[in-house]
Amino acid sequence: MSESDHNFFAAASRGIAPLLSAELRDLGAPSVERTGAGASFTGSLEVGYRVCLWSRMASRVLLQLARVDASTADALYEGLRQLRWVDHVAPTGTIAVRFNGTSAEIRNSHFGALRVKDAIVDHFRDTHGSRPSVNLDRPDLRIDVHLYKGEAVIGIDLSGGGLHRRGYRLDRTEAPLRENLAAGIVARAGWRGIAARGGSLVDPMCGSGTLLIEAAWMAMDRAPALGRRDLGLHTWRGHEPVTWAALVAEAEERVAAGRRLPSIRGFDVDIRAVRATTANLERAGLTARVHVERRSLADGGDPGGETGLLVTNPPYGHRLGEEGGVRALHAELATNVRRHYGGWRAAVLTTTPEWAQSLGLALLPETFTNGPLECRLLLGDVPATEVAATAETPLTRKADAASAEKELRHPGIESAGGAATPSGADMFANRLRKNLRIIGKWARRAGVTCYRLYDADMPEYAVAVDVYRGAEQMWAHVQEYRAPASVDAARAAARLQEVLTTIPQVLEMPADHLYFKVREKKRGTQQYRRLTAGGGRFYEVTEGPCTFLVNFTDYLDTGLFLDHRLTRAMIGELSAGKRFLNLFAYTGTATVCAALAGARSTTTVDMSKTYTDWAIRNFERNQMSGRTNLVEQMDCLQWLSQSRRERYDLIFLDPPTFSNSKRMESDSFDVQRDHAWLIRQTARLLTADGVLLFSSNFRQFQLDEGGLSGLQHEDISRKTLPRDFERNPRIHKCFRMTRSL
Numbered sequence: 001m002s003e004s005d006h007n008f009f010a011a012a013s014r015g016i017a018p019l020l021s022a023e024l025r026d027l028g029a030p031s032v033e034r035t036g037a038g039a040s041f042t043g044s045l046e047v048g049y050r051v052c053l054w055s056r057m058a059s060r061v062l063l064q065l066a067r068v069d070a071s072t073a074d075a076l077y078e079g080l081r082q083l084r085w086v087d088h089v090a091p092t093g094t095i096a097v098r099f100n101g102t103s104a105e106i107r108n109s110h111f112g113a114l115r116v117k118d119a120i121v122d123h124f125r126d127t128h129g130s131r132p133s134v135n136l137d138r139p140d141l142r143i144d145v146h147l148y149k150g151e152a153v154i155g156i157d158l159s160g161g162g163l164h165r166r167g168y169r170l171d172r173t174e175a176p177l178r179e180n181l182a183a184g185i186v187a188r189a190g191w192r193g194i195a196a197r198g199g200s201l202v203d204p205m206c207g208s209g210t211l212l213i214e215a216a217w218m219a220m221d222r223a224p225a226l227g228r229r230d231l232g233l234h235t236w237r238g239h240e241p242v243t244w245a246a247l248v249a250e251a252e253e254r255v256a257a258g259r260r261l262p263s264i265r266g267f268d269v270d271i272r273a274v275r276a277t278t279a280n281l282e283r284a285g286l287t288a289r290v291h292v293e294r295r296s297l298a299d300g301g302d303p304g305g306e307t308g309l310l311v312t313n314p315p316y317g318h319r320l321g322e323e324g325g326v327r328a329l330h331a332e333l334a335t336n337v338r339r340h341y342g343g344w345r346a347a348v349l350t351t352t353p354e355w356a357q358s359l360g361l362a363l364l365p366e367t368f369t370n371g372p373l374e375c376r377l378l379l380g381d382v383p384a385t386e387v388a389a390t391a392e393t394p395l396t397r398k399a400d401a402a403s404a405e406k407e408l409r410h411p412g413i414e415s416a417g418g419a420a421t422p423s424g425a426d427m428f429a430n431r432l433r434k435n436l437r438i439i440g441k442w443a444r445r446a447g448v449t450c451y452r453l454y455d456a457d458m459p460e461y462a463v464a465v466d467v468y469r470g471a472e473q474m475w476a477h478v479q480e481y482r483a484p485a486s487v488d489a490a491r492a493a494a495r496l497q498e499v500l501t502t503i504p505q506v507l508e509m510p511a512d513h514l515y516f517k518v519r520e521k522k523r524g525t526q527q528y529r530r531l532t533a534g535g536g537r538f539y540e541v542t543e544g545p546c547t548f549l550v551n552f553t554d555y556l557d558t559g560l561f562l563d564h565r566l567t568r569a570m571i572g573e574l575s576a577g578k579r580f581l582n583l584f585a586y587t588g589t590a591t592v593c594a595a596l597a598g599a600r601s602t603t604t605v606d607m608s609k610t611y612t613d614w615a616i617r618n619f620e621r622n623q624m625s626g627r628t629n630l631v632e633q634m635d636c637l638q639w640l641s642q643s644r645r646e647r648y649d650l651i652f653l654d655p656p657t658f659s660n661s662k663r664m665e666s667d668s669f670d671v672q673r674d675h676a677w678l679i680r681q682t683a684r685l686l687t688a689d690g691v692l693l694f695s696s697n698f699r700q701f702q703l704d705e706g707g708l709s710g711l712q713h714e715d716i717s718r719k720t721l722p723r724d725f726e727r728n729p730r731i732h733k734c735f736r737m738t739r740s741l
Contacts, residue, residue, distance in 0.1 A: 007064035008048050009155065011038040012057050015368035015375075016184040020057040027051050046243050052158050052233060053225045053247050056183035056218065059164045062144050062155035070152035073105045073115055080119035080154065081126075088156055088237050091128040094135035095120060098157075101147030116145050140235040160232030166224055168284035169208055176208050177313050177349075181370055183214040183224070188364075189347035189379055191309055195219040195262050200305030204297055204336060205312050206266030209277030212292070213284045215311070220289075221259050223251040263304035267295040296512055297332050303340055310337060310382075311347040313375075334359045334497045335511060343384040349375050354493065425498035428461045432506045439724050440467075450541050450550075450562055452724040456481060463499055466562060467507070468541050468550060475539065476503050476514045477552055515552035540621065544569065546592045547621045549614065559587040559614060563731045564654075567695060567720045571652055572597035574691060578649035581605075583636045583682065588615025590652045591629065592622050601628045603648070607635040637669060640681045647687045653679065654695040671698050676707025683711055683737065692737040695720075701733045713737045 008029075012020045014036065021034040027050050029041035038058065041047075045063075052061050065088075068079025089095060099112035106112045120143070121131045132140075142157035164180040191201065195218070203211045217224060225231060226248065233239050268274050274294045281287050291304070303310075314329050330352070337346055337359060346361055353363050353376040361378035368375045435453050443451045453476075454465040466477040480496060504511045538549040543565065550558040568590050571580070575594035582591045585604040588611075595602050606612050612633040619629055632639065636655070655678060659669040669678070675696065683692055692711075703713065713735050720734045 005042050005044055006048060007040065007042055008051070009038060009040045009062045009064065010051060010055065010058040011060040011062070012184075013059065013178070013181060013369045015366040015377075016057050016181065018366070019184050019187055020055070023055060023057050024051060027054055045240060046247070048158060049233065049240075049244050049247055052163065052231060053251060054223050055163060056187070056214065056224050057180050058159070059162050059178075059180055060144075060157055060159045061163065063158055065154045065156060068152050068154060069150070070103065070106070070147050071150040073111075076106070076112075076147075076152055077115050077119045079152070080116055081123045083123070083154070085120050085123050086127065086237075089132055089141040090237060091124050091130040091132065093132045093140040093235075093237075094138075095132045095141050095143060096134065096136045096139040097143045097145065099145045099147070101145075101152075103147060103150065106147060112145065112147060116143065138230075141237075142232050156232070156236060158231065158233040158236065160230055160234075163225060166213075166284075167228055167230075168213060169210065169280050170283065177210045178370055179210055179214060179224075181349075181368060182210040182313075183218065184368070185313075185347060185349050185377060186211060186215045186218060186309075186311060188366075188377060189309055189311055189345060191215055191218060191311075194307075194309050194345065197307075198262055198305075200263040200265070200303060200308030202264075202303055202308065202310050202341070203266045203312050204268075204295075204310065204333070205314055206268050206277050206292060207273050207313065207315075209266055209280045209290075209292065211311055211313065212264055212266045212277065212290050213280060213286060215309075216261060216264050216286050216290055217284070219259070219264075220255065220261050221257070222255045226251050226255065261289050262308070264290045265302070265304045266290065266292040267297075267299075268292075269294065269296045297329070297336050299512055303344070307343055309345045309347065310341050313349040330359070330493070331496050331500045331516065335501050337382055338501075339511070341382050344382050346378075346380060346382050348378040350378065351375050353378060424460060424495065425502055428458060428498060429502045429506055431457050432465070432502065436506065442723055443467075446723075447544070448565070448724075450543065450560060451722075452562055455725070455727050457727065461495055461499055463496075465503060466558075468539070468552075468558070470539055470541055473539070474507065474509050474513065475552060476507060476509065477558055478503065478514060478516045479556075480516070480518050482518060517556055538617075543589075544572070544593075545596050546589070547618075548587075548589055548592070549617055549621060560589055561586070563697075563722060563725050564590070564695070564720070565722045567652075567693065567734060568593040570716075570720065571650065571693065574650050575599040579603075579647070579687075581648040581651040581685065583639075583651065583653050584655045585611070585615060585652075586654075587611050588618050588631070590654075591615065592618050592624065594650070595619075595624045595629055596622060599650075602630070603646070604629070604631045605634055605636050605639050607633065609633050637678075640678075644685060646685065647690070648685050649687050649690045651682060651686060651690065651692045652695075653682050653692060657696070657698045671696050672701060675701075676704040679708060679711070679737065683739070686739060688739060690738070693734065694737060695732055695734045697732045699730045703733070703735060708737070710740050711737050712740050 010020055010024060017034055017036065017038060021032050021039045024032045024039055024041050028047050029043050029051070031042045033040045048061060048063060051058065055061070066083055068076065070076040070079070095117070097113040097116045099109045099116060101112070102108065106115070117134065124131045142160060144155045144157055146153045164178050166179050169176065169179070201215050206212055233244065266277055268277070271294050274292055277292045281290050281292065314333060330350070333348070346359065348359060348361065349368065351373055359378060361380035364377045364379055366377065368377065432454055435457070439451060439453055449469040451467055452464065453467050454463070456462045456464065462481040464479045464481070468475045468477060478500065500514065500516060504514055538551050541548055541550055541560070548560050550560050552558055571590050572593040576598040578599055580591065580594040580599045580602045582588065582602065582604045585591060585606045588604045591602045591604045604615055606615070612631050616631055655669070655671055657671050679692070679694055686692055705713070716736050717732065717734050721729055721731070725731050
C-alpha cells in the first residue's frame with residue numbers, strides 16, 4: 001500500500017457481501033477482503049469516492065483514521081483525545097458518533113459513544129478553546145467506532161446518512177425493500193446480462209417500485225449517488241472537491257450517453273402502491289421510461305417481451321395479516337409465472353421459501369436481511385413448456401389429429417412398463433369433474449346457484465371448493481384446511497399449486513375469479529375479523545327469491561353460509577305472518593328469507609357494525625322496508641340481559657363457538673358450556689306456540705338436555721343438511737325447540 005492509499009470499509013447487510021466484494025474490485029479497489037458485515041479495501045481517496053458514487057450494494061463507506069487501545073474506557077478516551085480531529089471537523093462544527101461492540105468496562109453502545117464524544121470535545125477545548133456540538137440528524141462529521149478484542153477502529157463515514165437512501169423514495173409502502181438489497185437481488189438474478197441482450201423486466205407486485213428503479217438505473221449505467229448533496233464527504237474537512245467533481249463529470253457523461261433501456265414494467269393490485277411507485281419514478285427521472293399500472297396478480301399483465309427477468313418481493317406475513325394469505329399469494333404467483341413467463345428467468349425474495357417452492361425455483365444458500373427480517377432468494381428459469389401445458393388445457397384446446405384426441409382424453413398420463421398412471425393433479429381434476437357432473441346437475445335442477453363442489457374428497461388435496469354463480473359470472477371460493485406439522489411444507493405447497501391451477505381449468509372460468517384462503521381454528525372473534533385492508537368488491541348472488549351480497553376477499557367467510565341453505569328455507573316456510581328474531585345474525589341472510597316469505601316483522605341483532613351494515617345492504621337489495629325490519633348493533637348477550645316486552649313467534653339462534661363477553665360470569669361464552677343458559681334466556685322471548693331454531697357449527701357439540709327444562713326439542717340436523725354437504729354431516733348441528741305443554 002502506497003503512502004497515498006487509505007484503508008476503507010464498505011458495510012452491507014448479510015447476503016450482499018459477496019456481491020459487494022465483486023463490485024469493489026470492478027470499481028478499482030486493488031485489495032478487497034470480505035467480512036460478514038461487508039468488505040474492507042485499500043486505495044486512494046479517489047477509489048473511496050468512486051465507491052461512494054457508484055456502489056449499489058454498500059450501505060456505508062468508512063475511511064479508517066486510526067486504531068487505538070480500548071482495553072479500558074480510559075484508554076479509549078485517551079487514544080481518541082490524541083487524534084488530530086481539527087483535520088476532519090471545524091471546532092464549531094457538528095458531530096454524531098456511532099459505536100459498536102462491548103467490553104468488560106464498556107457494556108453498552110450508549111456509554112461507548114459518550115466516551116468517544118467526550119474525548120473529541122475535550123480535545124477541541126484543550127487545543128482551540130471551543131468545541132463541536134452534537135447533531136444526530138445532519139452532522140458535519142459522522143464518526144464510527146468499532147470495538148473488538150480491546151482495540152477500537154476509528155473511522156469517518158464518507159457516505160453520511162446511508163448510501164442505500166438514494167433519495168427517490170419518499171412515499172413508502174409498508175415494509176419497503178432497502179434500495180441496496182433490491183440492487184443486490186437484481187444483480188444476483190443476472191439482470192445486467194439479460195438487459196444487455198435486450199431482455200425485459202417485470203415486477204408483478206412492485207410495492208413502491210424499488211426493484212424497478214434499481215434495475216433501470218443499473219441498465220442505463222446511472223450512478224446511484226449521482227446528484228446527492230447529503231453525502232458525508234461533502235461536509236468532511238478533508239474533502240477533495242476537485243477529485244469528486246471529476247468523478248461526477250464522468251458519471252454524468254456515462255448516463256448522458258443514453259444507453260438503451262429495455263422494457264421495464266411494474267404491476268400492483270394496491271392503488272396506493274401504484275401511486276407511490278409513480279411518484280418515486282418521477283423523482284428517479286424514469287417517468288417516461290418505466291411502465292407501471294394497477295393490475296391484479298392473477299391478471300398477469302403484458303410481460304413486455306419474449307424473454308427477460310421476473311423479479312419480485314411478495315408481501316410478508318405480517319403485512320397480509322394472515323399466514324394463509326402468504327400461502328395463497330405464493331400459490332397465485334406460481335400460477336402467474338408459469339402461465340405468462342415461460343422461458344424467462346425468475347427471482348423471488350421471500351421470508352417463507354417453503355411456501356414458494358411450488359414455483360420450481362432453486363433456493364439459494366445466501367440469507368439476506370431486510371431490516372429485522374431474514375429472507376431467502378428463489379432463482380431459476382421458468383420452463384417454456386409449462387406455459388403451453390397450462391395455456392392449452394383439455395377444456396380450451398381443439399385437437400385435429402387422432403394423437404391429440406387421445407391426449408385430450410388422458411391428460412398428464414405417464415406410461416411405465418405399459419401401464420398408465422395418472423398424476424395426483426390429474427386425479428384431483430377427475431374428481432372435480434365428477435363432482436361437477438353430479439352435484440352441478442343437482443344444483444341446476446334444484447335452482448341452487450351457490451354450492452360446495454368439493455370438500456377434501458381426497459385427503460392429500462385438503463381443500464373446500466365452493467362455487468358461486470351470479471347472473472353472468474361464476475367464482476370459486478377455495479379454502480385450504482390447515483395441514484398438520486408432520487406434512488412436508490414443500491409438498492403441501494406443490495399440491496396447493498396444482499389445486500389452484502386445476503380449478504379454473506375444470507370450471508372454465510378466469511383465474512382471477514378464484515379466491516383462496518386458509519381455514520384454521522381461531523378463538524373468539526378471530527374467525528370473523530378482517531383479513532385484508534378492506535374495500536373488497538361485493539357481488540350479487542341469488543337463493544330462491546332472495547338476493548345476497550357476497551365478498552370473497554375481506555373475511556374468511558363470504559357473508560353467506562352455504563350449509564344453512566335448508567335452514568334458511570325452513571325459516572321461510574315458518575315465517576308467514578310471524579314476528580321473527582335473528583340473534584348473532586351475521587349478514588342477515590336468514591332475516592331476508594323470513595321477510596320475503598311474509599314475516600309480519602323482523603328484528604336482527606349482531607354486535608358487529610360491519611355485519612349489521614352488510615345486513616342492511618342485503619335488505620335494500622331485496623327492497624325490505626325499514627319500518628318493519630329492525631336492525632340493532634349490540635352484543636347479543638347484553639341484548640338478551642335487558643328487560644324486554646317483545647315476544648317472537650320464530651327465533652333463529654346461531655351463536656359462535658366461542659366469544660368474549662363481560663355479561664358472562666367467566667367473561668366468555670363457550671357454546672358447549674353455555675348453550676343451555678343461552679337457549680333458556682332466548683326462549684323467554686318466545687310466544688306460547690313459538691318456535692326456536694338453534695344451530696351450532698361446533699363439530700363436537702352435544703346438547704345439554706338436562707339444562708333445557710320446560711322446552712321440547714327435536715334434532716333436525718339431518719333435515720337441514722344440504723345435498724352438497726353430505727360428505728361432511730358434522731358441518732352443523734340444528735335443533736327445533738318449543739315450549740313444553
